[in-house]
Amino acid sequence: MIQEVQRFKPFSAKPIALLSEAGEWRGPFDLDLTEEKLLTMYRDLVRARLLDERLGKLQRMGKTSFVAPAAGHEGAHIGVAHALRPGFDWLFPYYRDMGMVLALGVPPKELFAQSLATRADPNKGRQMPAHPGSAALNVFTAASPIASHLGPAVGAAISMKLRGTGQVAVASFGDGATSEGDFHAAVNFAGVQGAPIVLVCENNRYAISVDFHKQTASENIAVKAHAYGMPGYVVDGMDTLACYYVMQEVVERARSGHGPALVEMVVYRYGAHSSADDDARYRPREEVQRWRQRDPLRRFKAFLERRGLLDDAKEAALRESAEAELAAALKEAEAAGPVPTDWLFDDVYAERPAFLEEQRAQLEGVTRG
Numbered sequence: 001m002i003q004e005v006q007r008f009k010p011f012s013a014k015p016i017a018l019l020s021e022a023g024e025w026r027g028p029f030d031l032d033l034t035e036e037k038l039l040t041m042y043r044d045l046v047r048a049r050l051l052d053e054r055l056g057k058l059q060r061m062g063k064t065s066f067v068a069p070a071a072g073h074e075g076a077h078i079g080v081a082h083a084l085r086p087g088f089d090w091l092f093p094y095y096r097d098m099g100m101v102l103a104l105g106v107p108p109k110e111l112f113a114q115s116l117a118t119r120a121d122p123n124k125g126r127q128m129p130a131h132p133g134s135a136a137l138n139v140f141t142a143a144s145p146i147a148s149h150l151g152p153a154v155g156a157a158i159s160m161k162l163r164g165t166g167q168v169a170v171a172s173f174g175d176g177a178t179s180e181g182d183f184h185a186a187v188n189f190a191g192v193q194g195a196p197i198v199l200v201c202e203n204n205r206y207a208i209s210v211d212f213h214k215q216t217a218s219e220n221i222a223v224k225a226h227a228y229g230m231p232g233y234v235v236d237g238m239d240t241l242a243c244y245y246v247m248q249e250v251v252e253r254a255r256s257g258h259g260p261a262l263v264e265m266v267v268y269r270y271g272a273h274s275s276a277d278d279d280a281r282y283r284p285r286e287e288v289q290r291w292r293q294r295d296p297l298r299r300f301k302a303f304l305e306r307r308g309l310l311d312d313a314k315e316a317a318l319r320e321s322a323e324a325e326l327a328a329a330l331k332e333a334e335a336a337g338p339v340p341t342d343w344l345f346d347d348v349y350a351e352r353p354a355f356l357e358e359q360r361a362q363l364e365g366v367t368r369g
């Protein structure tokens with residue numbers, strides 16, 4: 001059901017925030033989440049941060065070839081994931097969304113296995129690291145070309161509408177993706193068709209080294225929604241609860257037949273664009289430091305402490321259990337062993353054509369030495 005009173009106005013001049021920097025509730029409505037839900041959200045923020053740290057280390061150890069650092073994006077990730085119905089709705093994430101898929105319920109063992117290309121990867125080691133997917137949880141595996149998953153996401157949403165399933169699709173992408181033709185075609189068609197989709201832009205103000213002001217002459221990304229006939233919201237992406245509540249409203253609005261929305265979450269990536277980038281060449285260190293002060297984990301922790309839901313001992317226990325969960329998951333992912341090279345030839349054709357069979361036999365000869 002659509003909420004009778006809409007809590008948020010689209011196209012606000014300032015990003016929507018519900019928590020002050022010191023963690024005080026500033027919402028214009030009463031907080032209506034259980035203690036359990038709030039603590040689960042915080043736990044997911046911590047898990048996302050720790051997963052990111054571990055993946056970074058695995059890259060430095062030479063165990064995975066590529067990572068896309070996500071620290072600084074966790075408020076957006078957890079806000080989005082918690083507004084969805086896992087395994088019912090569909091998520092079309094992009095490469096920086098490990099925390100989002102983790103919070104949706106994708107087992108960390110699968111995420112590690114995907115990054116390390118071990119047999120425990122449901123995608124059989126065929127994707128580039130940082131491109132997770134899950135058939136069980138309706139998580140689409142995006143390809144690397146920026147914004148190329150947005151058309152399929154809108155297509156999926158249109159099919160949900162035609163079949164009357166009550167599902168919603170959410171697609172996420174960066175600020176750089178909004179300069180692609182694919183983005184505009186997708187948002188336009190979502191508007192025309194009234195598709196049940198929420199398009200989430202994680203605006204970290206850079207597309208690798210390209211600054212936001214070189215990306216668009218618009219004042220922000222959310223305003224673009226106006227031209228496509230849907231509401232656009234700009235949200236403080238370092239405020240997990242603002243991300244959650246805005247998502248919850250637009251997801252349920254889409255679910256009840258009121259069409260798509262565009263949500264811009266203003267975030268910052270603390271790390272480099274990827275393990276193949278040196279961000280010191282284009283970002284002043286003071287800027288990174290300034291954004292770190294606005295950390296989503298710190299703000300949520302302060303919020304929970306103020307409400308008497310968290311203290312240092314509880315925090316330490318929570319971190320310890322998240323560390324243990326990830327350590328066990330990594331161990332299992334590694335123990336599965338590397339994917340066999342000839343998996344490359346499976347699942348494409350019902351009957352393998354002769355030329356592929358020939359290549360498979362050649363490869364077998366090479367790998368056997």
Ligand SMILES: Cc1ncc(C[n+]2csc(CCOP(=O)(O)OP(=O)(O)O)c2C)c(N)n1
Nearest residue numbers: 096144145146174175176177204206207208
């Ligand atoms: C069509 C296309 N062009 C260029 C690239 C190379 N590329 C990979 S990530 C990236 C930057 C994308 O930035 P943004 O959308 O802001 O996401 P962010 O990485 O900042 O989260 C670029 C240009 C690509 N993958 N696909």
Ligand SMILES: [Mg+2]
Nearest residue numbers: 174175206207
């Ligand atoms: Mg960006």
